[in-house]
Amino acid sequence: MTKSNERKLTIARAMAEATAQEMRIDPSVFVMGEDIGPLGGVYGNTRGLIEEFGAERIRDTPISETAFIGAAVGAAQDGMRPVVELMFVDFFGVCFDAIYNLMAKNIYFSGGNVKVPMVLMTSTGGGYSDGGQHSQCLYGTFAHLPGMKVVAPSNAYDAKGLMTAAMRDDSPVVYMYHKGLQGMGWLGTEAGATVHVPEEPYTLEIGKAKVVREGKDVSIVSCGMGVHNALKAAKTLEAQGVSAEVVDLVSLVPLDRDTIRASVAKTGRLIVVDEDYMSYGLSGEIIASVTEHDISVLKAAPKRVAFPDVPIPFARVMEQFCLPNPDKIVAAWDEMQAA
Amino acid sequence: MSPTREEQHWMYRNMVTSRRFEEAIAKIYFEGKSPAFNMANGPIPGEMHLSDGQEPVAVGVCAHLTPEDVVTATHRPHHQAIAKGVDLDKMAAEIFGKKTGLSGGRGGHMHLFDDDVNFACSGIIAQGMGPAVGAALSRKMQGKPGVAVAFVGEGAVNQGGWHEAMNLAAVWNLPFICVVEDNGWGISVAKKTASSIASHADRAAAYGIPGKRIEGNDPYAIFEAAGEAIARARAGEGPSLLECETYRLAGHFMGDAEAYRPKGEKDALFEKDPIPKMRERLLADGAASEAELDTIEEESAARVDAAIKFARESDDAAPEDALTRVFAA
Known part of the structure; x- marks a missing residue:
């Protein structure tokens, strides 16, 4: 690839692009969470979506993680493909019941008769002095509990392919993106995460290192x-x-x-x-x-x-x-x- | 809106079926659990929460629902499952932990899922609120018919998630109804010990939605109030909150000594058992003949017997199947 063909995106933009492309072809995909509408997500990963898809499919929620993650489970079981955001993974403490007792277990409890096709996006990581309730990774906490797929991209190419794969998966996927890789200047971004990203949609296999x-x-x-x-x-x-x-x-x-x-x-x-x-x-x-x-x-x-x-x-x-x-x-x- | 003759018969049939089912489960539950009570023993191991006495709420609400409507229920789910039309054979088999159960034995009696009639329940207090609100959102976004009902106990309204979900349903004006079954007890804690107000219907004001309390465990009054709330939701006018007084004629769980109940409370409740009361009313109203009611009772008992037989005769779950169906196929 020549330099001029290169299309470098941040992880934030890659996630938003994947979501937009999937929403164009699949009307069951919608996004909800705190500040994911006009603000475009605190970490930029829903930027531009509300302008294209409107407030019906890009839903700002009340600060009620238990309710909207639980609602995503209900919507997913009812034929939708919700993408929800838990702004900081550290906030799992107020809503973990909806995540591990509900989202992660309903496929099993139903013997596979219901599907829970939803994506839980959540930011991880520290390094910018945000203190002990806004800087954790908690990879082990989520990965330990059965019933959730868990992905953690290191660069924008993987981020886009994982996002599309996650939205197409019939099981819940926890999508853990690291704040220091997001391409938000104010978080002290790691330059290596911003890489060439093809414009056309593609998927990355979940479960492949x-x-x-x-x-x-x-x-x-x-x-x-x-x-x-x-x-x-x-x-x-x-x-x-x-x-x-x-x-x-x-x-x-x-x-x-x-x-x-x-x-x-x-x-x-x-x-x-x-x-x-x-x-x-x-x-x-x-x-x-x-x-x-x-x-x-x-x-x-x-x-x-x-x-x-x-x-x-x-x-x-x-x-x-x-x-x-x-x-x-x-x-x-x-x-x-x-x- | 009063129930038609046909609806009254449906309600009575489902109340009786539910009661016969619970009686059968109660009897089998103690097999292998005496003289020493060990919850892990017998053909039905684990906790068991029976719904005797609470049937009017299930039938009064579900009489207005079709299979496409969504119901989430509680850890005490059998009456609601039966009224919603959950496959009784598969449900019984699930409670026995059999291969033919709703989930092949992975869920158990607190985790009954029947996708054919959009029924699910959960063992965590108030946990069904979010999924029901989400199903209501799904219908609204897809422009598909159907409402979602979350049944919860009166103790559930003090969970934070209950409030979050009520607000979400209201702020998004969703076709959602929360039905609070007020049996007066959160295990051993009396309602007045746990809640600062007598009627949880008053809490509807906090969400700017209609709220109504129905006294007396009366299937006719519950039918009427639920009919209004569900019609309102179907018309796109948003959620409602109902609180129905009901009676827990069983313990919280099988084996509960219920020493916390005031002396005489249980006897008084049995005198108000809603099933004989409804039978009397059907006869007094001329809505059914003795012969018709006898037939309903016989058919209900036969239906339950068949389900129990199916469960007993089904193969046990295969141990190694425990390792499957964690993720969608």
């Missing part, structure tokens, strides 16, 4: 913002003569264990990078996926670079101290060698 950088000495596995940290660390390691492979999980549920295992089988070493809390979460699951399958492939004990088990602190230096970053990943490699 990607090897985004090939290497032979160590596999660094992550999702969302962690992928960019991993890629930066891989560059540093390359300068030291270490060849790091980077696996972007893309989907957390279903988890593509085959791709993870194949990568670690090749490199023999594993570092998991997770912006969610360390314990009982994604990082442990990835390591278990490898070790319980075939521990003999490992040449060294696996390492985790994850958020420590503390609420997310406000002070910039404290939060930055806790967050994963490329230096910590390189340090994890060094520790692996020293061991």
